[in-house]
Amino acid sequence: MRALDDAIAELARFNDDPEAGGITREVYTPTYATALEWVADRMRGAGLETRLDAVGNLFGRWEGSEPGAPVVITGSHVDTTLNAGAYDGVLGVLGAIEAVRALRERGVAARRSIDVVAWAGEEPRFGTGCVGSRAAAGELERADLDRLVDRDGTSMAGALSEAGFDPDRLADARIDPAGVHALVELHIEQGIVLETHGEQVGVVTAIAAPHDFRLTFRGAATHAGATPMGLRRDALAGAAEAMVALERAARESPSGTTVGTVGVLRARPGAINVVPGEVELDVDVRDSDLAAREQVVQAIVVAAREIGERRGLEVEVTPIVEDVPVTCDPGVVAAAQEACRELDLSLRLMTSGAYHDAMIMGRRVPVGMIFVPSAGGVSHHPDEYTPPEDLERGVQVLAGTLSRLAA
């Protein structure tokens, strides 16, 4: 499996900002296009027949013995965030090529065709992630391509045109769910659950989805020395209390799997001798259990309003994003479990906290995911790492899963 490790290193050289130490390869850039061409070459080298769809999703097909049967899709993405690591997404594409190559070499005869896919734009260059799989799922409208813009103001439609695609042919990228038997995505965990529990492979039973919103607390920016404690309307003190309530609400979630995070906090005016008059918290709540997630969101909002009331703070709730979690298909989960057992690997049934193209497609077709450990849970960072033996295990489990699903 040296081959996979080498391939990951080779792909890492397609990089718009090597000086930063990590990898920057955003979708629809010239660097992305040459990287994708390299991936297509590699697909063809493994005997796959390649094609690019209307939004730049790259498919490599291993034709099954029954070409009319619904196909099995496997893959992930090869675009990155800014200054990212080498494994996120990439493993699911290059690993899928290796899995199919291994099946062929082993002489497995698949009844169903297997499509290896590199979805376009899983990372949110245009604010919204998973644009390639959203297009395939029929979740993007032509107007969205003009509405979605990157940090430089380039629209997705403009970026598509520049990359040689016709935004008006968006609908051609749609995949008919009836033609898909199952989809399975191999990915690094991006967390420390497997590492913490010393397990080799994660078989995902559900993909959590976020409900993101902003809480704004408005009080009075008064002098830190001249305003007695009893006369303050301290927006940050209120926000602190709300963060404690948020953490408690997530911990006490009925599902036991809800996570709640304040990743961004802005306190204004931001001077050591001024009581903060305005604080924004960007809140992310996720769960694979939608009802539990919404119960936690509700508890947070109620607590924030009660805190605001009590402290004389104005509290505003602004929606950011609200996605629907996906339950993995029992058939795909069972196939992955059997593959692990056959290989005598320790496995953990787990939820994916991060979201993936498989979540988008999972709303239309049966999906599943396979996780391998991430060292220290580090992801979206140059230090992202998974040792070669873990990569190999992931590919073997994927091969075993695919052979079952395609049989």
Next chain:
Amino acid sequence: MRALDDAIAELARFNDDPEAGGITREVYTPTYATALEWVADRMRGAGLETRLDAVGNLFGRWEGSEPGAPVVITGSHVDTTLNAGAYDGVLGVLGAIEAVRALRERGVAARRSIDVVAWAGEEPRFGTGCVGSRAAAGELERADLDRLVDRDGTSMAGALSEAGFDPDRLADARIDPAGVHALVELHIEQGIVLETHGEQVGVVTAIAAPHDFRLTFRGAATHAGATPMGLRRDALAGAAEAMVALERAARESPSGTTVGTVGVLRARPGAINVVPGEVELDVDVRDSDLAAREQVVQAIVVAAREIGERRGLEVEVTPIVEDVPVTCDPGVVAAAQEACRELDLSLRLMTSGAYHDAMIMGRRVPVGMIFVPSAGGVSHHPDEYTPPEDLERGVQVLAGTLSRLAA
């Protein structure tokens, strides 16, 4: 007293950034120098004899009948923070000129000389505030003038030279405490205590001093979706708990007058889908009661360390500044109280939470302060405001206080 209101408006025109809506007039800038020349003219117009000392403190003397007797000093400052209001400091200088003018016109014959002063650099252009009064108190060394730099990297020594002063003559600015009978500073409250209690004048009995420090919490910046609540080392969740403990410690202070504030919070990396790995809190704790203040600081640090221990966060405490509070002189307080009674004004004996040049000088000579209300407690902001009738009361109380102290 229209004269004072007009004078404040006239001085406000010396402004380096009028477009911002407020007043920007930092010490040692050309704009500050012309403003100070305008103040000197006004002093001379009121019959005062002016002189500038070695660091730019401007004095206007009304010679008493006994020139050898220790003098009475009154004044404040006319430099501002960025985009500030028109009253902070300015009232104490222009109001003192009006108070002396009123005493002269009333035919009061002062035994002691009265020095009206505009201290240089009360606002912290060079990081440390009150540089003019610190120089007068003998608290600055020549080396400090090189060490103290502004946001553009200009040292105080460089700024002095550019403004035509010789930094090597720093020691000439020193005032012999034996030559000072008392110092009294008129100032806007910068808080809402007077407004809240509906009182007209504040007579300050003590000036609180800050103990400022930075608390840094270090955890692990992991994926907000992929890291279960039980496996997090969330630096912001820990900081939130510490802020709640800080507020409680300040509220439960044995003195009843301690205030505790987190004015600055930095959470890194600052992405909605990443658990914050590092958070800095800039903490300001103040009291006129030094023991109570230190007890609160201690309680905050102990709580932060306990929270860090429990959550697996590294906690670091970095000193910023630690100043000693000042108790006002009973004689000055009594003079101000008598002046209020004579004028039939409602007064409040109170602590100054903000710090002032009077605090610096108060370590060497008997000091006192007189407060007038600040509308909404707003200060260091274009909306800073005190109505003309309150300004007038402040000047009348100052005049009454000065006539008693100089008698």
